[in-house]
Amino acid sequence: MASEFNYHGKCYNRDLSWLLFNRRVIELANETTTPFLDRFRFLAIAANNLDEFYSVRVPSLQSQMEVTNDKIEKKSGLHYSKILKQLHKRNEKNFKIQYSYFKSLSEQLPVEGLGKITTYKELDDHQREKADQVFDQRILPFLISTTYENNYNLDYLKNKRMALAVKMKLKGKHAIRIVPVPLEIRRTIRLRVEDQTIYLRVEDLIRNNLNTLFDDGKVEDILTFRISRDLDASLDVDKDDNNHDTVKNLRHYLADRERGRITLLAVEDLPDVSHKFLLEFLKKFRIDEQALYRIPGPLDLTFLFPLLKSWEKEKPQLVYPDFQAQEWPDQRSMLQYLQEHDLLLQYPDDSFDQFLTFLREAIADPKTVAIKQTIYRVANNSKVIDLLKEAAQKGIEVTVMIELRARFDEANNLKVTGELEDAGCNIIFGKKYMKVHSKTCLVLTKDGADPEGYVQIGTGNYNESTAKGFVDLSLFSSRKDYVSDLASFFNYLEQPGANPPKYKVLAASPHRIEDMVIQNIQKVKEYYQRTGRGHVFLKVNSLTDVDVIAAIYDAASVGVPFRLIVRGACCLELGVCGPKENIVVSSIVGQFLEHSRIYAFYDEGTALWISSADLMTRNMDNRVELAAPVLDPQMHQVLEHIIAVYDQDDVDGFFMNKGGKYFKYESPKGHSAQQIFLKELAVHPQPKNQLQLAWDRLLNWWQQRKA
Structure with a gap:
């Protein structure tokens, strides 16, 4: 059931919007309210997020461009080639911000008594000697290399694999050798020298010891690189097959999908990287130049995760404090x-x-x-x-x-x-x-x-x-x-x-959750037109379904207030519904990953739902999902209280403006939904009039902001 509102060209592209979400994750590394070590953690989380993005979403866009002969995406009005170019540009900016924060935070590590992340060239002679011993004893035995003079192919390097490309001169001829960074070894080497702790990356140590590995020629150029591959292959599970066949098919699928095309080539942008060799590498291994990113720092910041585990044991005061979650009382069934x-x-x-x-x-x-x-x-x-x-x-x-x-x-x-x-x-x-x-x-x-x-x-x-x-x-x-x-x-x-x-009370996808949401939005619209009251609250991970967005536009055009909390991709555009538009969109990114989905519709009654489904086309049309109304009056109040707390969030929330960019509230009142819930731990019901007060406060603030 779709609204008659014409959404074509009035929505943001899902993937461009998602990259803005990843930037919000990166920005938490620069927040004064984020504990020091958790700032590193958000940089690593953003890196991990991007791996999946380039293994799933980017290949999907590339396929759309090829299958449609680069036609226009109706939702955004952009050609797929333009979307991919904008993705590259936006992601380059994300990398620049991410690594500037990494550099700044790394410089503070010695001040916090946590050692120093350094490079081989920054070591003194004594430290270098100790590092070389580690290379000989713990790394060299695991190194292998493949020499290419023709038939260039990187198929044996799986997704997320890091390696060094080495241009060699061998007996008057040139060849390229690929040296994968061993998976058996942790990415960082911890050295303790004269009461000083230093951390050295394995790939950096390999790079500076290649002469030990190769004695049959001259090393002329080196690239340290990492690849992401297309993992967007689909797997059909046929219920008419027996379980044995299904399991067998899955095993084949898992083995094959690691050979997808390279969608991202990250190269460590060191001073001695030869641009000429880089172009030669792209050409010989048939990698699209648009997949290339020159990274101003260590590749793959997920190497920070194991370091953070050890650091937080040493300095627990530098991470979010532990809390005791509410347990079910033992004496009660x-x-x-x-x-x-x-x-x-x-x-x-x-x-x-x-x-x-x-x-x-x-x-x-x-x-x-x-x-x-x-x-x-x-x-x-x-x-x-x-x-x-x-x-x-x-x-x-x-x-x-x-x-x-x-x-x-x-x-x-x-x-x-x-x-x-x-x-x-x-x-x-x-x-x-x-x-x-x-x-x-x-x-x-x-x-x-x-x-x-x-x-x-x-x-x-x-x-x-x-x-x-x-x-x-x-x-x-x-x-x-x-x-x-x-x-x-x-x-x-x-x-x-x-x-x-x-179903008697539940709603299920495919289709019926979408129908339920749209019908409830229309009910609120009709009630609002009769009484001037009513509003809609939606909290989801992503909002990309064009029919739901069209229904929101349609109701917002007559003045229905919408409060939307969309953590990730949001395709809805502000400023397209006319002078009565009253839509507030924010993304809450904080200590915890906001994953709950709440649909709340306020008209003559109050319909509150929770769901497994995001408001995305795939969840509405192509998945089996469930949504359940909260029927118990006491639990209704509990959920209203949760909504009220989220309504007031002005600390963790990034708010969307009419240009589709996100900003932080300049003078927050200190309402962090996540921290409020932690302080409460046990959720207490809140009267309905408090919910309306919270809503009115937020709308007043938004009107002042727009003015």
Whole structure:
């Protein structure tokens, strides 16, 4: 169901918008409110984010350009070639900012008593001698090289691999040798010399010891480089195939996708890098020049992650302080509580262990006849998987919907599949052309036409590791409408040819979540036109679905206020809805990754929903997702309080302007949603009039800002 508003050319490109999100992550390294070591962490997170972007999104754009013969993307009105050029330009700026912050922070390390990140050329003679000993003993035995005089090919270098390209003169001829940086060795060498700790990068040490490795010719030029590859190959899971064939196909897929074309070539931009050799390297290995970035510092800042682990042990005061998440009280049964009350938790303030308590009690309850759960991403050595295996071994019927196509978690999900099958669980793999991205667990105490039991419906994965750093919502209930709907949902997943069922209270993708959101926006619009009251609050990771955006534009054109919190890519453009437009867009980036999805519609009633789905076309049309209304009055108040706190955030929020750029509030009042929740830990209901006051304050501030 789409609005009649013409969105063509009135939206930002998704990928250009995402690069602005990554810049916001980088900017946290320059925030005075960010602890010193966590500033390094955000630089590393941004580097990690970009790896996936160049392995998935950039290849997709390149394919679109080739398939359409460089036609215009309707959403943004830009040719795909222009989008790719702008991506390159924007990412170059991101790198420049990122590495300026890295340089500045690195200079402060000795002041904080954490040693020094240095280069081989900066070492004195004694330090250099010690570094060379490390090279001879710990690095040289792992080095291999490949010599090219013709038939240039880098297929053996997998995604995210770093190497040195060395131009050699051998017996009067020129050749190029590729020396991969060994995976067996940590990226940094820690040297302790005369009470001074220094950190030296392995690739730098190799670069300055090549004469030890090569004694059959003269080294003329050297490039230190790292590649990202196209990993955007698709995997179809056919429900008509047996599980053995599906697993076999996945293994082939994982092996093949590492050979995709090179989408990013990062070269360390050192003073002695020869531009002539760089161009020769691109030509001989058939790498597009648009993939090239000359990086003003160490390649791949994810090398900081292991360093940060050791540094934060030495200086715990330089990271965000630990906190004690809310646990379920031992003296109280969760299942007994759920027989009379719903429960809404927000991770990480509420501990993910409470979901484990829910599962443990269900397994121990003699009334439990079945447990059904969707799995998209789980932790290594997952406690959730252990509990599901325990349930099956106890005789409970356990059905697990595992999404094998969860990108970059395929191998772990393959491992989990084997474990669960061995324990006697029934495994299903979802729909052939749609990923199952829903986050739900159903415990049945009575099966059949009138099922009874308990449900959990969430916005995040069943991963006890990431739940400590991701903000997500988790709803628990024994309401019969929820139970009945989830029983129908799992029946639909278990039957390959089944049509999507009709639900009593839930909404599900494909299509029906989009319809629900658009219909509710239109209801608010009609109410606003009658009364002058009403507004919409949406909190998602990404907003890219053009039909939802068109519905927002349509309602905003008559004055309906919208408060949108979009962490990542936001294709909605401000200033296109006329003089009555009243839309506030912010992106909250802070200590935790904002991952919860909330849809709130305020008209004559108040409809509050949580969902696994972002407002993206893929989630609306091409995935199996769930959205659940919060029906319990007390949990309604809890969610309204959460919304009110997010409304007031002026510390972690970056606000969008009419040009599509983001800015920080110049004089914040100190309202950080994440820190407020940490201080509360247990969420307390807040009266509705407080929510309206928060909304009015934010709108007043926005009107002043626009003026």
